[in-house]
Amino acid sequence: xxxxxxxxxxxxxxxxxxxxxxxxxxxxxxxxxxxxxxxxxxxxxxxxxxxxxxxxxxxxxxxxxxxxxxxxxxxxxxxxxxxxxxxxxxxxxxxxxxxxxxxxxxxxxxxxxxxxxxxxxxxxxxxxxxxxxxxxxxxxxxxxxxxxxxxxxxxxxxxxxxxxxxxxxxxxxxxxxxxxxxxxxxxxxxxxxxxxxxxxxxxxxxxxxxxxxxxxxxxxxxxxxxxxxxxxxxx
Numbered sequence: 326x327x328x329x330x331x332x333x334x335x336x337x338x339x340x341x342x343x344x345x346x347x348x349x350x351x352x353x354x355x356x357x358x359x360x361x362x363x364x365x366x367x368x369x370x371x372x373x374x375x376x377x378x379x380x381x382x383x384x385x386x387x388x389x390x391x392x393x394x395x396x397x398x399x400x401x402x403x404x405x406x407x408x409x410x411x412x413x414x415x416x417x418x419x420x421x422x423x424x425x426x427x428x429x430x431x432x433x434x435x436x437x438x439x440x441x442x443x444x445x446x447x448x449x450x451x452x453x454x455x456x457x458x459x460x461x462x463x464x465x466x467x468x469x470x471x472x473x474x475x476x477x478x479x480x481x482x483x484x485x486x487x488x489x490x491x492x493x494x495x496x497x498x499x500x501x502x503x504x505x506x507x508x509x510x511x512x513x514x515x516x517x518x519x520x521x522x523x524x525x526x527x528x529x530x531x532x533x534x535x536x537x538x539x540x541x542x543x544x545x546x547x548x549x550x551x552x553x554x555x556x557x558x559x560x
Contacts, residue, residue: 358395358405361385366406370452374403374460407464410453414444415471423479430487434480435539438513442531445514451521477506481550488547490554499553505546512538 352360364385369376378399382389396402419440423433445451457464481502482493490496513535519525528534 354395357391361387361392361395361402362405362409365402366410366449366453369403369406369456370449373456374453374462378402403462403464406453407467410450411464411468414450416440416444420475423476423483426483426486430483431539431543433483434509434542435536437476438509438535438539439532442513442517442535446517446520446531448521451517455518455522472510473503476510477503480506480509484543484546484550485554488550490550491558496554496558499557501549501553502546505542505549509538509542509546 365381368381368384372380378392379389382392392402396405419437422437425433428436454465454468456462478493478498481498484502484506485492516527516531516534520527
């Protein structure tokens with residue numbers, strides 16, 4: 326899997342110039358709204374979530390009041406950016422992928438993270454996520470709740486099944502188990518942080534890197550799951 330190129334600030338300038346030209350034409354309401362959301366996502370990724378909507382309007386080439394005809398508050402605009410950048414990139418096919426026992430657990434987890442990395446290794450996605458955490462916006466917590474429910478907990482439940490351990494319905498998941506799964510998730514995401522936040526190189530082909538991470542998780546986490554379930558089980 327090749328890692329997509331980062332969108333550099335030069336790309337944002339080019340996009341802004343195109344948006345400015347579009348802003349001089351009368352556009353249908355839905356098209357204008359989408360233009361604002363797409364430009365806002367790029368703008369906040371570059372300038373941070375503290376960026377001013379007045380400057381955003383200048384970048385797009387529309388009046389400041391035009392933004393608020395579509396979005397009554399900056400928070401409403403950020404909510405649409407969240408939907409555009411995060412919710413719409415979630416592939417519905419991922420729901421249930423980890424639980425598909427027609428494949429080995431390693432194959433399931435590996436497939437998810439390879440496909441997931443293709444979606445999130447993106448300049449806008451990563452930088453808005455980081456900025457939202459730093460500034461206390463709820464974008465990161467909302468998205469992490471999705472990851473917890475759709476990725477972390479399913480991986481833990483399937484890990485237990487693979488090890489012939491009691492299911493979470495019998496013995497609730499322990500903190501050690503979930504932290505082991507978060508560590509795998511964080512390791513994959515750190516590659517994106519390194520590229521789009523630190524500007525530090527990462528491998529061009531991430532397939533083997535992710536395979537190594539998943540293999541290390543499965544080997545290293547097994548004793549953690551066994552021990553923690555034993556300690557949490559009723560005597």
